[in-house]
Amino acid sequence: MKGNEAIAHACIRCGADGFFGYPITPQSEIIETLALLKPWETSGMVVLQAESEVAAINMVYGGAGAGKRVITTSSSPGVALMQEGISYMAGAEIPGVIVNVQRGGPGLGTIQPSQSDYFQATRGGGNGDYNVIVLAPASVQEMADFVDLAFTLAFKYRNPAMILSDGVIGQMMEKVVLPPVKPRRTEEEIAKECPWATIGRPKSRPVNIMTSLELKPEVMEARNIALQEKYQKIRDTEVRYEMEQMEDADYVIVAFGSAARIAEKSIENAREQGIKVGLFRPITLWPFPEKELHELAKTKKGILVAEINAGQMVQDVRLAVNGQAPVEHFGRLGGIVPEPEEIVEALKKLIK
């Protein structure tokens, strides 16, 4: 099945309560698949085509504010529209899931795949000092698996979580084992697990207020500090990454998502030519596996960052490596997906 279809199946299977979205290529199969599967007739999950992306993200704000597992999916220009809502969710500490199946930009750009929303995703994207947990799937299997993971992390930390995919992973078909079916949580379970949720006040506790607005700067600073402490905790505990063929490697390719898949092939080809190179694949883009990459760089001769953008993750890699090894970037832009051989050529240039 397609990556997009896997997302739709996973939403239903992980007990999501609602999907709110607006169709856009290359991810329209998500809402199409949900419409075909009709989960409102089985699990009771709501599937709603909103009037715009702005409406969709605010429906997520509302649903998640009531402790529900709700999700929206879109592609780059649509996710740009959602940034206000995401910033408000981060400010009010609301746990929603956003999927971005990226396409090339800027503006309406192209419908072809791209990874040029890395900055937007990992830097928060909207106004204010905040971060969104960002997961980067590199296979249809991970598209399916990361939906439940994103919900789990979002609720664990009361923070928006994003699945940053792209047109390659969304459109391609692969073998996939769908996650086990979990029932939707009952109202009682939600009340117990989400004491902060705005679901009606029993006499036993004060009113739950959900807002990002605070006019007293001292209070607002304290709230920001608390947010930063939470982000530090996430950095300390939730970093995920994967390494391949690293033990004997002289060189490293760092790549995420679809670029990591292409880089795997580049590594096969380069090794046939006698170049010892391994793959470092960040799975969480925020929090970024800084320490792990820093340690790794100490023992390597050079690092190539392969991305489908003009050089975004390379900044995080340079910060992490901090001079331990030379770092170069290779990327294609505007919807052109690099071929494995191009990355091998870039690697050879780095070695020279």
Place this chain on the structure above:
Amino acid sequence: MKTEIIISGFGGQGVLSMGKILAYSGLMEDKEVTWMPAYGPEQRGGTANVTVIVSDSRISSPILSHYDVAIVLNQPSLDKFEPKIKPGGILIYDGYGIMNPPQRKDITVYRIDAMDKAAEMKNSKVFNMIVLGGLLKVCPVVSTDGLNKALFKSLPERHHNLIPLNMKAVEEGMKIIEKVER
């Protein structure tokens, strides 16, 4: 064993569905598969192409620089993908509308006049299955058994009555594909 295949032709020729059926057949035989379409403006009229990889082990990139097999169904596809076949690889083309036939000597070239055959069978829709039959004859990535199973699995039940016709087209394709001696 891993086979990396590109299928390319006009939008509407059934290029993407041919790839899909091939991928499903691989799945039926418990192989690893990826199916990566060009989903852009190609789908809406120009040339369409799809990369299908069928393998016994884990597949890395769904996007490739070079292919073991190229199936090209129009001149622009031939021009684009002939240079991207690995030395020793296979090129399969339909002669219909081809002005400049393949030139490379380091690959094996097969011609399959599936367009004519489909016309003869009075069903243009089985064109892609004829081509697929040709592929399986010269490069048996999957068995016809697996293919048959894949059709049952991937087609909605209301179309299952068409499967024998499709399998007939596959057989015809196996008969008419011929090596181009140069």
